[in-house]
Amino acid sequence: MKKLATLALAMVLAGVLGKAALAAPPADTLAEVKKKGVLVAGVKDSLPPFGYIDEKSRTIVGYDIDFINAIAKKLGVKAELKPVTSASRMPQLQEGNIDIIAATMTKNPERAKQIDFSHTYFFTGQKFITKKGAVRSLKDLEGKKIGTAKGSTSEQNVKKAIPSSTVLSFDDYPQAFLALQQGKVAAVTTDEAILAGILAKAPNKAQFEIPNLQISDEPYGLGMRKGDKNFVDFVNKTILEMEKSGEAKKIFEKWFGPTTQFHLQRNFKITADK
Known part of the structure; x- marks a missing residue:
């Protein structure tokens, strides 16, 4: 009886593993x-x-x-x-x-x-959105809080470019921009093309700008x-x-x-x- 139970369990496991193998990503997409x-x-x-x-x-x-x-x-x-x-x-x-x-x-x-x-x-470069007139050089962002998105290259690039800054990572860039509007961060950083899209949709866009400060090349x-x-x-x-x-x-x-x-x-x- 014990042997039969063991055999039955082995067959169930084999079936489960077989299904898992079938669920694997295709080798030839x-x-x-x-x-x-x-x-x-x-x-x-x-x-x-x-x-x-x-x-x-x-x-x-x-x-x-x-x-x-x-x-x-x-x-x-x-x-x-x-x-x-x-x-x-x-x-x-x-x-x-x-x-x-x-x-x-x-x-x-x-x-x-x-x-x-x-x-x-697509090719772009990483820059910042800041309050208008607040940032003229990277020095102006030293020791400041900077917002970006989790899992992005922007996180790593800004840590290298401005080591003294505190990088706050949000689920997405619109959330990071909201933090800038609320004064919780001094800048939002990611690729210029993305920043231009965020700024274009902002109702108070006249209060913000993208200074000419590029910290990396970004090939998509x-x-x-x-x-x-x-x-x-x-x-x-x-x-x-x-x-x-x-x-x-x-x-x-x-x-x-x-x-x-x-x-x-x-x-x-x-x-x-x-």
């Missing part, structure tokens, strides 16, 4: 996405103009979303958007809940050990699972084609052109990384 007919992307949903909820359509729109839609179209599948934060996006990818990250994600060596990146599809990549070569190659080929056809520039102009709230110069082209 490209084939799996084509098979299921849906590309699931992790995106921001409160960060204009990269990813935010449009008030009229109640759908997520933005620069990152246009790239995902273009990749999904090339694949001949639908795009499904899942909101992620800076801290949750890599775990969501690695656990197989999403197929790709398109969420203002800076490529760096530390992250590249854990996931694979596409070629750079689309994130995919480590070793997922077929999918990475497909995404890279697609965004290089988008650059060649002018579609990538058109998307930039749509969100950052001179007639937009977020006007920036396009000082990059999508090229194959060396």
Whole structure:
């Protein structure tokens, strides 16, 4: 009887482990996405103009979303958007809940050990939002509280650039900006393109500015699972084609052109990384 019970338990455990193995992320995302007919992307949903909820359509729109839609179209599948934060996006990818990250994600060596990146599809630099006239140099932020988002490269960069500062990490950048408005921090730091989006939407934006103080370069990549070569190659080929056809520039102009709230110069082209 004891032997039978042990055998039954072993069979149950084998079944559970078998199901766990089935739930693992696909080894070939490209084939799996084509098979299921849906590309699931992790995106921001409160960060204009990269990813935010449009008030009229109640759908997520933005620069990152246009790239995902273009990749999904090339694949001949639908795009499904899942909101992620800076801290949750890599775990969501690695656990197989999403197929790709398109969420203002800076490529760096530390992250590249854990996931694979596409070629750079957006390029910016890390700066600050401060009260107008309050900050002229990095010296003015020494010993001050500076807000940013958890799990972002901005956290590490500002600690290196201003070691005497106290970095307060929030769930997202709008929360950090609220802390600035309330006088709880002296500045908010992240990539200039994100800061421009936050400031453009602020009702009291005349009280704030982005001083010309850059502390790092920030190349954005689309994130995919480590070793997922077929999918990475497909995404890279697609965004290089988008650059060649002018579609990538058109998307930039749509969100950052001179007639937009977020006007920036396009000082990059999508090229194959060396």
